Amino acid sequence: MSTPADAGPRARGVAARLRGAGAFWYDFVIGEDWVVAAGVVAGLLGTWGLHTAGVTAWWLLPLVLVVLLPVSLTRAVGGPLFRLPSGSLLLRRRRGPRTPPASPRTPPES
Numbered sequence: 001m002s003t004p005a006d007a008g009p010r011a012r013g014v015a016a017r018l019r020g021a022g023a024f025w026y027d028f029v030i031g032e033d034w035v036v037a038a039g040v041v042a043g044l045l046g047t048w049g050l051h052t053a054g055v056t057a058w059w060l061l062p063l064v065l066v067v068l069l070p071v072s073l074t075r076a077v078g079g080p081l082f083r084l085p086s087g088s089l090l091l092r093r094r095r096g097p098r099t100p101p102a103s104p105r106t107p108p109e110s
Contacts, residue, residue: 032076033072033075033076035068035071035072035075036068036071036072039064039067039068039071040064040065040068042064043060043061043064043065044061046060046064047060047061
């Protein structure tokens with residue numbers, strides 16, 4: 001029985017390539033937001049299930065993506081993108097403390 005230590009340089013190179021390809025696909029599919037990846041898989045499975053049941057299912061995946069986009073953006077920003085003020089029917093951008101950027105020509109503070 002051979003061990004990894006006994007493997008030649010060619011076998012180690014193949015293992016390194018496979019490990020790199022696996023890491024690439026994991027990062028590409030899952031990325032930084034596993035919720036979106038799980039939602040897309042659920043949407044694909046739901047579309048397949050509806051199609052198997054004989055229902056026209058082209059509309060499900062776009063609907064899932066329309067729902068997942070704001071979910072992903074909210075998670076990326078770290079909080080709600082919009083909030084509904086009490087008594088208002090309009091969505092307004094959430095305001096927080098803002099620090100103006102420093103001008104590139106501003107001399108450093110002493």
